[in-house]
Amino acid sequence: MCDPEGTSDTISRFHNPWLGLVRLMRPKQWIKNGFLLAGPVFAGVLFQTLAPSLQGFLAFCLVSSSVYVINDIADADRDRLHPEKRKRPIPSGAVSPRVALLFAVLLTVVWVPLAAFLSWRFAAVTAIYFFVNLAYSFHLKHVFIVDAMIVAFGFIMRAWAGAVAVNVAISPWLFVCTLLLSLFLAFGKRRTELLTTGSDHRKVLDSYSIELLDQFLSILSGSTITAYSLYTFFATHNYNMMWTIPFVIYGLFRYLYLVHRTDLSGSPEEAILTDRPLLTNLLLWGVAVICLVYA
Numbered sequence: 001m002c003d004p005e006g007t008s009d010t011i012s013r014f015h016n017p018w019l020g021l022v023r024l025m026r027p028k029q030w031i032k033n034g035f036l037l038a039g040p041v042f043a044g045v046l047f048q049t050l051a052p053s054l055q056g057f058l059a060f061c062l063v064s065s066s067v068y069v070i071n072d073i074a075d076a077d078r079d080r081l082h083p084e085k086r087k088r089p090i091p092s093g094a095v096s097p098r099v100a101l102l103f104a105v106l107l108t109v110v111w112v113p114l115a116a117f118l119s120w121r122f123a124a125v126t127a128i129y130f131f132v133n134l135a136y137s138f139h140l141k142h143v144f145i146v147d148a149m150i151v152a153f154g155f156i157m158r159a160w161a162g163a164v165a166v167n168v169a170i171s172p173w174l175f176v177c178t179l180l181l182s183l184f185l186a187f188g189k190r191r192t193e194l195l196t197t198g199s200d201h202r203k204v205l206d207s208y209s210i211e212l213l214d215q216f217l218s219i220l221s222g223s224t225i226t227a228y229s230l231y232t233f234f235a236t237h238n239y240n241m242m243w244t245i246p247f248v249i250y251g252l253f254r255y256l257y258l259v260h261r262t263d264l265s266g267s268p269e270e271a272i273l274t275d276r277p278l279l280t281n282l283l284l285w286g287v288a289v290i291c292l293v294y295a
Helices: 004-015 019-024 027-043 051-075 098-119 120-136 148-167 173-198 203-207 210-234 239-259 268-274 276-294
Strands: none
Touching: 019 051, 019 098, 019 120, 019 203, 027 051, 027 148, 027 173, 051 120, 051 210, 098 120, 120 148, 148 173, 173 203, 173 210, 173 239, 173 268, 203 276, 210 239, 239 268, 239 276, 268 276
16 A cells, blocks of 8 residues: 655655755754844844844754754654654655765854854854753753753753854843743643653653643743743833733743643744744734834
8 A cells, every 4th residue: 555655755855855954954943043132132232233143043053953953863763653753854764864964964064163253152152052952862851851951951052142142241030031931831842742642752751741741831931920020120221121021921821722732733933833823922022122122
């Protein structure tokens, strides 16, 4: 009996030899690198430092993509058992592991000088991000709670790198808000994975339970709202930023609603890009921040 999906992959591979490599880079995930702009935005220097900010963003897109490629190589066997991840280029056969490894090396060869050209401090932060995520791909993602902490650490490194790229100070409150928000997203993803695929694909899920993750999400949602509110009160030039608090509250509650829907893919960036109310809220928050900081 013919496998339509396998046939489709073969045709795609024949007609689009570069499509698999593009998919390996996971362009949808690049939305996470928007955290690099947090420092310049809240420091009020985004437009004056737009060029280095965008260069830093590009460098992080390349380094994160190189990590994704290596992670897909390591997880290829497990991904073949996953209903969605088996469609990825390596487990589906669209890209061979050898070609994927060469592509990861090529991406590294590009992002290293790009980051170093910006500044040695930015290059150092980027390198730390790279090696920590390698450790995550091969071991730390199997360690209970640490798996989510490393994901959160990656977001903190993005915010730090963005500030280093343009040589501006970054408020400790921004680090706290980033940590809490990223933990909230990570545990929300774990909850969805536990409901949809169980521990067959991700062994660390054996240590989690729906009840435990719901407690984590409850604690983190309240802590995030509190930390962000305090940030707008004490870490900005005036109190105008408090008008952005409702956007944060709505965004957290909307994401919680999506997490409790079993048809959510388990990917925060997918939820942001596909859920119209959440995406609209994010855009409105961004417009409000730009207007309040720069006006």
